[in-house]
Amino acid sequence: MKAEDVKVCVVRIEGTNCEDEMANAFGMVGAKAEKVHLKQLLGQCAPELKRDLEDYDILAFPGGFSAGDYVRAGAIFAARIKAGIGKEVRDFVEAGKPVLGVCNGFQILVELGLLPAFDETMADVPNAALYNNDSGRFECRPTVLRNDNKGKCVWTSDIPKGGLVMTPSAHGEGKLMSNIPDFVEKLEENDQVVFRYVTPEGGKAYYPWNPNGSPSDIAGICNPAGNVMGMMPHPERVMTAYTAADWSRGHRSDDGDGKLIFTSVMKYLAKR
Numbered sequence: 001m002k003a004e005d006v007k008v009c010v011v012r013i014e015g016t017n018c019e020d021e022m023a024n025a026f027g028m029v030g031a032k033a034e035k036v037h038l039k040q041l042l043g044q045c046a047p048e049l050k051r052d053l054e055d056y057d058i059l060a061f062p063g064g065f066s067a068g069d070y071v072r073a074g075a076i077f078a079a080r081i082k083a084g085i086g087k088e089v090r091d092f093v094e095a096g097k098p099v100l101g102v103c104n105g106f107q108i109l110v111e112l113g114l115l116p117a118f119d120e121t122m123a124d125v126p127n128a129a130l131y132n133n134d135s136g137r138f139e140c141r142p143t144v145l146r147n148d149n150k151g152k153c154v155w156t157s158d159i160p161k162g163g164l165v166m167t168p169s170a171h172g173e174g175k176l177m178s179n180i181p182d183f184v185e186k187l188e189e190n191d192q193v194v195f196r197y198v199t200p201e202g203g204k205a206y207y208p209w210n211p212n213g214s215p216s217d218i219a220g221i222c223n224p225a226g227n228v229m230g231m232m233p234h235p236e237r238v239m240t241a242y243t244a245a246d247w248s249r250g251h252r253s254d255d256g257d258g259k260l261i262f263t264s265v266m267k268y269l270a271k272r
């Protein structure tokens with residue numbers, strides 16, 4: 001698939017607030033991104049505004065405070081999706097099409113049951129959640145991630161295994177939790193761990209470099225097939241070096257580290 005033929009659905013509802021930079025990020029790697037309100041996918045709009053998920057090649061859930069973070073961040077957005085287009089989303093994922101959830105988007109993917117999705121896609125009762133940060137407050141700062149994926153995730157092929165990327169974090173509910181006793185081990189066994197928080201030198205993270213207290217310093221995971229990825233930090237905010245933290249620019253020329261996520265998925269689609 002040529003880059004210019006790639007169509008991206010950047011889906012939003014009231015409270016989403018990172019759709020512009022998410023659409024811009026895909027545009028910077030040559031794809032055609034469209035900001036689509038959930039109501040357009042549900043048909044609750046003028047006929048000419050109706051959109052069908054199957055017409056897109058990538059589904060992206062941007063950050064924000066969808067539905068005001070009521071109940072839990074992402075819970076209401078996920079419930080509305082599941083009730084209205086659950087089958088279409090499941091078909092999209094099972095067709096191997098790439099799905100990205102950033103921050104609130106990650107929370108939505110977990111609430112939908114699309115991550116970690118150990119046994120099935122969109123299980124009725126999700127077996128994980130993004131919980132309140134250990135600090136009990138909203139954490140907003142540059143964070144450094146190490147790519148710990150062994151090659152399964154389609155969103156990280158341009159980042160060497162063990163490579164470091166600086167991507168900023170900004171969230172109140174970023175602690176990945178699960179009711180499954182050996183949750184982290186299962187993620188590791190399935191190669192579903194993607195990013196871990198580390199210090200700028202690549203060492204074991206401690207607060208504030210792990211801003212939320214996530215076990216094993218996990219910052220991002222993928223599904224067993226590797227086409228769905230969710231991460232708390234915001235790669236779409238560091239597409240260029242000038243938006244990166246000054247101390248993190250040593251190993252990048254004019255691009256920001258976040259661009260590698262978007263170039264990676266375009267390479268995956270180029271082979272489909």
Ligand SMILES: NC(=O)CC[C@H](N)C(=O)O
Binds near residue numbers: 069
């Ligand atoms: N930047 C975001 O998407 C924030 C996500 C969510 N509102 C939280 O605070 O955890």
